[in-house]
Amino acid sequence: MSNKMMHKLLVLLVAVLAIGSTIASSAPVRMQLVHTDAGLGLTPRELLHRMAQRSRARAERLLSEGESVPVTPGKPNDDGVPDTEYLAHFAIGTPAQPVQLTLDSGSDLIWTQCQPCISCFNQSLPVFNASLSSTFADLSCGSAACQDLTLTSCSSAGDHSSSSTNSTPCVYGYLYGDCSVTIGALAADTFVFAGGAAVPAMAFGCGLNNTGIFTSNETGIAGFGRGHLSLPSQLKVHNFSYCFTNITGSTPSHVLLGLPANLHSSSARGVVQTTPFIKNPAKFSTFYYLSLKGITVGSTRLPTPESTFALTNNGTGGTIIDSGTGMTTFPPDVYKLVHDAFIAQTRLPVQNATTTPLCFTLPAAGMKPDVPKLILHFDGATLDLPRDNYMFQLQDSVTCLAVNPGGNLTIIGNYQQQNMHVLYDLANNMLSVAPAQCDQV
Numbered sequence: 001m002s003n004k005m006m007h008k009l010l011v012l013l014v015a016v017l018a019i020g021s022t023i024a025s026s027a028p029v030r031m032q033l034v035h036t037d038a039g040l041g042l043t044p045r046e047l048l049h050r051m052a053q054r055s056r057a058r059a060e061r062l063l064s065e066g067e068s069v070p071v072t073p074g075k076p077n078d079d080g081v082p083d084t085e086y087l088a089h090f091a092i093g094t095p096a097q098p099v100q101l102t103l104d105s106g107s108d109l110i111w112t113q114c115q116p117c118i119s120c121f122n123q124s125l126p127v128f129n130a131s132l133s134s135t136f137a138d139l140s141c142g143s144a145a146c147q148d149l150t151l152t153s154c155s156s157a158g159d160h161s162s163s164s165t166n167s168t169p170c171v172y173g174y175l176y177g178d179c180s181v182t183i184g185a186l187a188a189d190t191f192v193f194a195g196g197a198a199v200p201a202m203a204f205g206c207g208l209n210n211t212g213i214f215t216s217n218e219t220g221i222a223g224f225g226r227g228h229l230s231l232p233s234q235l236k237v238h239n240f241s242y243c244f245t246n247i248t249g250s251t252p253s254h255v256l257l258g259l260p261a262n263l264h265s266s267s268a269r270g271v272v273q274t275t276p277f278i279k280n281p282a283k284f285s286t287f288y289y290l291s292l293k294g295i296t297v298g299s300t301r302l303p304t305p306e307s308t309f310a311l312t313n314n315g316t317g318g319t320i321i322d323s324g325t326g327m328t329t330f331p332p333d334v335y336k337l338v339h340d341a342f343i344a345q346t347r348l349p350v351q352n353a354t355t356t357p358l359c360f361t362l363p364a365a366g367m368k369p370d371v372p373k374l375i376l377h378f379d380g381a382t383l384d385l386p387r388d389n390y391m392f393q394l395q396d397s398v399t400c401l402a403v404n405p406g407g408n409l410t411i412i413g414n415y416q417q418q419n420m421h422v423l424y425d426l427a428n429n430m431l432s433v434a435p436a437q438c439d440q441v
Contacts, residue, residue, distance in 0.1 A: 028258035029235065030194045033086040033103060033242065036216040038250045044394050047248055051326035052357060052404060054085065055413060057178055057213075058325045059406035062106055062287070084216040085324050085414055086244075088255060089194075092204070093133030096192040098125055101222035103242075103255065105323040108227030108286050109149070109174050110234075111182050111205030112220035120207070121214040128219070130187065130206060137201075139170050139186040145203035146170035146186050148228045172205055180212020182220070202234055224323065225286030232257060238427040242323065243438035244418050246388075251439045259423075272434045273381035282315025288424065290431065291379035292319040292410060295334070297341035298372030304334055309410050317408045321422075321431065325413040328390075329406035338374075342401055345372040357392070357400040365396035376412070383433065389416050 037047055087100040092112065099112045113120045115129045130136045139145055141154035153171035170186040184207040191202045207220055223230040224240065232240045235257050242255040278289045292309035295302045308331065311318035317331075330338060339358055343350055348360035348369065363369065374390045376383040392402040392415070402415045421436040 028256040029197050029199075029237075031088045031090050031255050031257075032194065033088055033244075033253040033255055034100075035086055035247060035250075035253070036084045037247075038252075044248065044392070048357065048392050048394055048400060048402070051247070051402075051415065055326045055329055055404050055411075056406065058106075058322070059329045059404070059409065059411055060177065062177065062320070062322065062325075062409060062411065084214075084218060085326055086253065087216065087218055088222050091192040092128060092202075093130075093189050093192075094135040095132070096190075097128050097132070099128065099219045100125060100217065101220045102216070102218045103224060103323050104221050105224040105321075106287055107174075107176065107221060108223040108225045108230040108233075109172075109182075109205055110202070110220075110222050110229065110231055111174065111184065111207045113210055114184060114206035114208060116208070118209045120210055121212075123214075123219045124217050125219055128206070130189075133189055135190045135200060137188045139188055139203060140166050141168040141170050142166040143170060143186070143203075145188075145229060146172070149174070149186070151175070152186075174205065176212065178213060180214065181210070182207040183209040199235060203229060223286075226288065227284075227286045230286070232424075232426060239423055239425045241421055241423040243421045243436050243441040244414055245438045247326070247415055247418055253438055254441055256441075272432055273378075273383055274430055274432045275378040275381040277429045277431060278311070278318075280311060280315045280318070281313065282311075285315070287320045287322070288431070290319050290321055290412070293377045293379060295338065296373065296375040296377065297338055298345040300341055300345070302334070302337045302341060304337065308334060317410075319410040319412070321412040321417075323414065325411045327402045327404055327415040328413045329404045329409075329411040331408050331410060332405045334410070335403065335405035338403060339401070342372055348399075351398060356404060357402060359394060359398050359400040362397050362399060368393075368399075371399070376416075381433070383416075385416055386419075389418050389420075 037050060084102045086103040088103045089100050091098045101112060113123060113127050115127050117127060120127065146152055146154060149172050151173040154168065172186050173181065173183045175181045182205060184205050186203065187206045188201045188203050190198050190200045192198045224232060227233065237257045239259050240255060240257045242253065244253045245251040275290055278291050280289060289311065293306050294304055309319045342358060343353065346360055348362065351359040351361050371387060371391055374385045390402055392400045394400050419436060419438050421434045421441060423432040425432060
């Protein structure tokens with residue numbers, strides 16, 4: 001790396017450190033979120049099928065990442081359904097070039113496809129061109145961002161503290177449990193958000209060889225996990241939040257980095273539910289773990305011991321909240337209890353008792369007769385879900401339970417979070433949830 005380039009990089013790093021302590025107290029950084037199925041003209045049956053398939057694929061991916069199961073890059077899933085829920089829109093570079101990245105609270109690296117592509121998937125936006133950005137800089141093996149990655153070319157550069165690492169470009173490989181992979185050069189550039197908020201020297205991957213299941217017009221992935229390279233961590237915000245509009249509609253949602261002033265307004269007090277995040281006892285994990293204590297269906301608290309939802313001593317299992325999962329996924333034995341409780345307490349004909357999702361026939365088209373409540377009990381919080389957050393109106397005469405069986409990891413999905421303002425309080429290690437009209441946030 002030339003002295004001029006090194007000087008440029010140092011200037012950018014100083015700039016981002018200078019704003020790091022002030023961004024959290026300024027107006028929140030806002031990004032528009034568009035659901036992957038919005039505007040595709042899909043029928044309710046197609047929407048439910050795709051959401052269920054994405055959720056199952058996502059559960060398999062998170063399970064394999066959480067338990068360090070080896071992955072094979074580029075292998076598609078059987079149904080070809082993309083593992084994408086929401087695309088976050090912002091821009092990178094000077095002048096700004098638009099990107100739309102999958103919002104992923106289960107990973108850390110931010111990356112987008114870059115020219116010159118060796119192998120890239122199709123995207124509707126122009127591929128990011130680093131040569132057009134006056135603020136772009138390659139990062140070296142000696143950079144803190146490079147050292148936060150597991151797979152890089154830097155092992156051949158010797159000791160990270162040596163002078164040679166400061167001139168060796170950081171080439172990375174980042175693998176996902178769904179068998180997708182990105183390989184490219186780690187870099188830094190200005191990120192530009194809605195309203196013109198610009199943050200310099202954000203570390204991101206310039207993906208040059210990217211394979212896997214990328215079929216939702218994304219240009220890459222925005223990691224929102226707990227690691228140092230995630231978007232919230234790099235922005236040094238004390239919190240981030242999102243508010244998902246109706247998943248079956250087309251109205252955009254939003255994610256905000258920095259506390260929205262009206263989340264805990266006087267009208268919301270008394271209905272805000274707050275529960276602590278918990279740490280994986282065995283290893284660092286980018287996932288947001290919660291302490292789920294139990295489930296109530298209708299009038300019945302299910303006979304599940306707390307250990308059913310808890311992390312094991314070796315760091316497997318547990319309960320997470322995840323922006324990348326469409327519908328909540330329970331371990332098979334828990335799902336069976338939920339399934340059987342709904343059949344026992346729902347006074348409607350069962351359409352399919354042996355397949356998922358579980359569906360019921362309505363007495364007349366358009367009716368919404370009473371169904372049992374679905375309540376999730378967390379440490380310090382009780383999430384009494386609105387009907388529309390767990391029952392999916394498949395067609396005028398059929399309604400279905402929007403939860404899935406999965407592995408031993410319990411995942412709280414997006415369908416259950418609709419029209420709720422979900423705040424990740426990173427400073428205090430807490431999750432807060434409040435009802436909201438998300439099309440007005």
